[in-house]
Amino acid sequence: MNRPIKSLIAGAVASSPLLTSAIPFGVICGASCVEAGISEWGALGMSGIMFAGVSQLVTTQLLAQDASLWVIIITGVMINMRMFMYSASLSVHFEDEPVLKRIGLAYFLTDQAYATSIKGYEEGIEINKPIYYLGAGMLMWTGFFFSTAVGAYFGNIIPSGWELDFIVPLTFIALLVPAIKNWFMLYSALAAAGVALLAHAFPCNMGLLLGAITGIFLGYSLERRRDGQ
Amino acid sequence: MDNSLRFWLIVGVLGVCTLGIRASFILMTGKLSGNEACLNLLRFIPVSVFAALSVPALIFARSGSYDFQGNERLLAGFVAILVAWYSKSILATIGSGMLVLWLLKWMI
Numbered sequence: 001m002n003r004p005i006k007s008l009i010a011g012a013v014a015s016s017p018l019l020t021s022a023i024p025f026g027v028i029c030g031a032s033c034v035e036a037g038i039s040e041w042g043a044l045g046m047s048g049i050m051f052a053g054v055s056q057l058v059t060t061q062l063l064a065q066d067a068s069l070w071v072i073i074i075t076g077v078m079i080n081m082r083m084f085m086y087s088a089s090l091s092v093h094f095e096d097e098p099v100l101k102r103i104g105l106a107y108f109l110t111d112q113a114y115a116t117s118i119k120g121y122e123e124g125i126e127i128n129k130p131i132y133y134l135g136a137g138m139l140m141w142t143g144f145f146f147s148t149a150v151g152a153y154f155g156n157i158i159p160s161g162w163e164l165d166f167i168v169p170l171t172f173i174a175l176l177v178p179a180i181k182n183w184f185m186l187y188s189a190l191a192a193a194g195v196a197l198l199a200h201a202f203p204c205n206m207g208l209l210l211g212a213i214t215g216i217f218l219g220y221s222l223e224r225r226r227d228g229q
Numbered sequence: 230m231d232n233s234l235r236f237w238l239i240v241g242v243l244g245v246c247t248l249g250i251r252a253s254f255i256l257m258t259g260k261l262s263g264n265e266a267c268l269n270l271l272r273f274i275p276v277s278v279f280a281a282l283s284v285p286a287l288i289f290a291r292s293g294s295y296d297f298q299g300n301e302r303l304l305a306g307f308v309a310i311l312v313a314w315y316s317k318s319i320l321a322t323i324g325s326g327m328l329v330l331w332l333l334k335w336m337i
Contacts, residue, residue, distance in 0.1 A: 017319040042236060049244035054282070059243065069239065076243040080250055082282075085274040087254035092268070094255055106252035111279075118275060166302060166330055167323060170309055172283035174322035177313035179275045192277040193284035200285050208281050215277025220270045 007128035011135025015116040019143045021171035022112060024164045025053045026147030031155025032057055036064040043152035047145050051107070054168065055079040058205065075204040082212060086114040093121055093129045105130055108137025110144075115175045184226075188219030305330040 026047065033043035038060065046056050055076045062072045086109055094102060117133040151158075158164065180186050192215025199207030287306035309326035316322070 211281030
């Protein structure tokens, strides 16, 4: 249980297919920043300080549209609220760590690191759980940060016709489908998608949260009914 | 961006908020593991969040509006879902989705 190097590498390896997502994502974030008039340093700063690709893209768009300060901040927070859920989900696996270490671990929390870790834990493999997560998180960070630099400095070379930003929803599809392991999860996903679609135009990206919450509670309730409670 | 102080303020605030969100439960360990209802709720997080994130992007052009963006992404997304279902492979899913998108774009 306590084999740090092996766990770190295992986590990195397990997450490596998701570099096909993190790298283009980083390039897009870097390129979008520069296109919107933000400096290369600004782009790197966003990726280093926020380290949250989806919210970075939306923040960049809002900045370019001259949106108000509050709208930008609230929207960014709403988009990243899903990390609340990842945090809760992972917390049960990080019990024994000291506080400072947990804050450090938290910094690396992304969709990819989360998905890799939860999958690994569910498969019950013999590893040091927080370190496994850290391996995934650090690999994703490295891929994302350096490709942000590439996107910021060389982004204008990539033709926009390639629509690389489609990688973002594709990543989530790639993470979603294998995670659907039973009918309750399927209904949960459908409900979440449905509500997110209906509420898509709600301000500050609220539709995302509303969809996610609906899906979670629906799946949970259906499962409880089956279990006769 | 002319107003770079405003920019760094926004980035800083969002950075701190995001770290806070990320650390929230991780810092409160122990409170959740005993609670079976919580654990049962938590298990639906991945599928709900990923569905809410991916599906709207296949249909709408950008956030905040209901404009339909065209069939290419919808079809490409559909293919990606099928590929994901049968292969369970992240690489295959992303690769097939992009390939179909490009094929549709350049053939029409």
